[in-house]
Amino acid sequence: xxxxxxxxxxxxxxxxxxxxxxxxxxxxxxxxxxxxxxxxxxxxxxxxxxxxxxxxxxxxxxxxxxxxxxxxxxxxxxxxxxxxxxxxxxxxxxxxxxxxxxxxxxxxxxxxxxxxxxxxxxxxxxxxxxxxxxxxxxxxxxxxxxxxxxxxxxxxxxxxxxxxxxxxxxxxxxxxxxxxxxxxxxxxxxxxxxxxxxxxxxxxxxxxxxxxxxxxxxxxxxxxxxxxxxxxxxxxxxxxxxxxxxxxxxxxxxxxxxxxxxxxxxxxxxxxxxxxxxxxxxxxxxxxxxxxxxxxxxxxxxxxxxxxxxxxxxxxxxxxxxxxxxxxxxxxxxxxxxxxxxxxxxxxxxxxxxxxxxxx
Amino acid sequence: xxxxxxxxxxxxxxxxxxxxxxxxxxxxxxxxxxxxxxxxxxxxxxxxxxxxxxxxxxxxxxxxxxxxxxxxxxxxxxxxxxxxxxxxxxxxxxxxxxxxxxxxxxxxxxxxxxxxxxxxxxxxxxxxxxxxxxxxxxxxxxxxxxxxxxxxxxxxxxxxxxxxxxxxxxxxxxxxxxxxxxxxxxxxxxxxxxxxxxxxxxxxxxxxxxxxxxxxxxxxxxxxxxxxxxxxxxxxxxxxxxxxxxxxxxxxxxxxxxxxxxxxxxxxxxxxxxxxxxxxxxxxxxxxxxxxxxxxxxxxx
Numbered sequence: 001x002x003x004x005x006x007x008x009x010x011x012x013x014x015x016x017x018x019x020x021x022x023x024x025x026x027x028x029x030x031x032x033x034x035x036x037x038x039x040x041x042x043x044x045x046x047x048x049x050x051x052x053x054x055x056x057x058x059x060x061x062x063x064x065x066x067x068x069x070x071x072x073x074x075x076x077x078x079x080x081x082x083x084x085x086x087x088x089x090x091x092x093x094x095x096x097x098x099x100x101x102x103x104x105x106x107x108x109x110x111x112x113x114x115x116x117x118x119x120x121x122x123x124x125x126x127x128x129x130x131x132x133x134x135x136x137x138x139x140x141x142x143x144x145x146x147x148x149x150x151x152x153x154x155x156x157x158x159x160x161x162x163x164x165x166x167x168x169x170x171x172x173x174x175x176x177x178x179x180x181x182x183x184x185x186x187x188x189x190x191x192x193x194x195x196x197x198x199x200x201x202x203x204x205x206x207x208x209x210x211x212x213x214x215x216x217x218x219x220x221x222x223x224x225x226x227x228x229x230x231x232x233x234x235x236x237x238x239x240x241x242x243x244x245x246x247x248x249x250x251x252x253x254x255x256x257x258x259x260x261x262x263x264x265x266x267x268x269x270x271x272x273x274x275x276x277x278x279x280x281x282x283x284x285x286x287x288x289x290x291x292x293x294x295x296x297x298x299x300x301x302x303x304x305x306x307x308x309x310x311x312x313x314x315x316x317x318x319x320x321x322x323x324x325x326x327x328x329x330x331x332x333x334x335x336x337x338x339x340x341x342x343x344x345x346x347x348x349x350x351x352x353x354x355x356x357x358x359x360x
Numbered sequence: 361x362x363x364x365x366x367x368x369x370x371x372x373x374x375x376x377x378x379x380x381x382x383x384x385x386x387x388x389x390x391x392x393x394x395x396x397x398x399x400x401x402x403x404x405x406x407x408x409x410x411x412x413x414x415x416x417x418x419x420x421x422x423x424x425x426x427x428x429x430x431x432x433x434x435x436x437x438x439x440x441x442x443x444x445x446x447x448x449x450x451x452x453x454x455x456x457x458x459x460x461x462x463x464x465x466x467x468x469x470x471x472x473x474x475x476x477x478x479x480x481x482x483x484x485x486x487x488x489x490x491x492x493x494x495x496x497x498x499x500x501x502x503x504x505x506x507x508x509x510x511x512x513x514x515x516x517x518x519x520x521x522x523x524x525x526x527x528x529x530x531x532x533x534x535x536x537x538x539x540x541x542x543x544x545x546x547x548x549x550x551x552x553x554x555x556x557x558x559x560x561x562x563x564x565x566x567x568x569x570x571x572x573x574x575x576x577x578x579x580x581x582x583x584x585x586x587x588x589x590x591x592x593x594x595x596x597x598x599x600x601x602x603x604x605x606x607x608x609x610x611x612x613x614x615x616x617x618x619x620x621x622x623x624x625x626x627x628x629x630x631x632x633x634x635x636x637x638x639x640x641x642x643x644x645x646x647x648x649x650x651x652x653x654x655x656x657x658x659x660x661x
Contacts (some may be wrong), residue, residue, distance in 0.1 A: 028656035077618060081439060097619035105438045105620070147523075153606065154619040178523050183514060193522040320619045 002014040038069040038245045040237070042090040043079045044071065046277045048201055048248055048287070049116045049123055049294040050092060054276040055269065056256035065248040089339070090236035090249060094229050095307050097154045097320035103330045104321065108235040110332035113250060113300035116229035120352035122220035123294045126164065127203040128196040129189055133214035137195075140216070141168040147176040149185045149197035154320045159311065160222050189213055200291050202283045208360025215360065218291050227303040227311070238332060247338035250300065254343050259298045288347045290358040298346050300336045441623050450627035457587040457632055458612065466597055466608040467635065469525050473532020478540040478586055485544025489578070490570065502541060510535050511599050518604055528600040528608075535596040536589040543585025547578030583647045590639050598632055609635070
């Protein structure tokens with residue numbers, strides 16, 4: 001039988017497809033043994049509040065605790081599904097409808113630690129166009145009849161908007177609300193398509209610097225002590241290896257948080273964050289130490305009270321979730337407890353009077 | 361000698377004869393009937409391919425297997441809820457009024473985008489097919505811009521058109537444009553040149569050639585392009601609503617995904633599927649009703 005050129009091309013294509021399938025995809029995390037590094041599938045976003053991951057990587061804290069991360073940077077809520085099936089070990093969602101609906105539907109994952117809290121600081125500003133600011137529009141109450149951008153319905157931006165409206169004695173009917181991604185929000189503010197919006201850092205700071213917007217209020221003032229972001233781990237990963245690998249990962253995170261918060265390391269922290277997020281060093285430096293410099297609990301302790309008393313009831317009231325799961329259903333403290341045995345517990349008290357507000 | 365005689369299998373031989381009836385100069389043309397299946401077709405195949413019920417059978421079969429798989433826990437019901445739960449979720453959403461409101465918004469955007477995109481596309485396709493200058497200018501531009509994933513320019517459209525329906529309609533129009541112009545151009549270029557030459561020889565002017573020969577001949581291809589365009593208008597509108605709108609079925613689907621209300625998300629997807637199916641059926645109906653002769657002509661050719 002004579003083989004034609006087409007036959008060889010077809011064979012080559014089939015072999016290529018086979019190799020891609022065989023070699024692709026994430027490998028399952030491996031358990032650690034003495035002297036061996038454990039591979040952990042970690043999903044993150046290259047944003048400022050996840051700085052401890054960058055620091056732990058660059059300063060060798062992960063390696064010190066026997067961890068090698070296999071990183072992905074995909075949608076943190078879509079990843080919950082993959083995490084439940086063991087395809088991802090560590091993810092960084094927020095305490096929102098997606099997480100609690102996922103828990104309520106029996107997805108196999110747990111919140112294991114706090115990732116970000118609005119303790120004296122936050123990472124989001126409510127801003128207004130400068131031309132409107134100059135006309136005296138300087139609070140939510142002044143924005144009656146105007147157009148406001150939020151990230152999406154069911155997101156924390158809608159929650160913050162409701163808190164501001166309640167304080168101003170207004171309802172959503174007093175505004176026109178649009179949903180836009182953060183980058184599109186910057187454009188919409190510039191073109192005048194929206195009048196005010198919530199902006200995350202560093203976009204908020206960069207827009208303040210352009211003079212296009214003025215700061216109305218920070219979310220740390222709107223929702224003080226809010227439990228803003230968490231670290232989740234799959235049930236499978238938590239239990240594997242008797243919990244050792246999960247605790248090691250957490251120990252590395254906590255060491256990195258403490259390094260991040262130590263003023264002695266300011267320049268190093270700024271450089272590492274700039275490198276990982278691709279945000280200019282000057283911008284990161286401008287945010288450092290202000291009320292827009294994200295805060296992480298150095299002991300990883302979750303503010304369950306805020307979730308159960310504030311976020312949860314709001315989600316139920318707006319029908320984004322049917323009910324709040326009990327905290328012991330969604331929060332597994334064993335990982336943090338094991339990690340704290342390794343790195344020790346430190347004081348998490350803060351004096352907010354020392355934290356200056358960010359200005360443009 | 362008869363002017364026509366029948367051959368086996370119904371083929372008819374026609375003879376062209378001279379004025380005085382002599383058959384000395386004969387052009388024999390055998391006109392074969394439409395091909396006929398050899399052997400009997402099974403009743404099941406006849407049902408499957410010939411009737412509306414047959415069209416639905418594969419869909420019902422898949423849904424049945426899906427329902428069985430979820431009942432037997434063979435699939436993860438969190439992400440693949442049983443069809444009956446999706447039906448309940450869809451019905452609940454429909455009763456709440458959320459779906460109808462958002463559906464109307466999406467439908468308006470699709471139709472507006474389709475009309476705004478397809479109308480100039482057909483015109484340009486005609487011009488490109490008949491006039492060399494238009495072909496020389498626009499063919500390279502279309503070839504270069506066609507492969508761009510048009511959803512990627514949505515942020516640009518937001519800058520130009522602002523918020524609301526306008527950027528999404530613009531996106532749908534851009535996406536619709538390409539299949540319509542390419543298919544129209546192809547249809548016009550593919551018009552039977554022998555008929556065109558014959559018409560010219562008989563004294564027809566360019567306008568008559570366009571309306572009587574080129575356009576009718578191009579219609580099947582134009583319609584194929586329009587059917588593709590309406591489907592793409594739906595896809596691009598829904599995708600645009602994911603990203604840049606708080607209204608419409610796409611926005612509603614995205615919201616349910618973001619808050620992990622999976623059954624409701626499937627409910628809105630059912631609506632999208634139904635919308636796509638309805639638009640396709642309406643296009644087919646319109647084609648058959650008003651231009652059925654064009655399809656028949658194409659089949660004969």
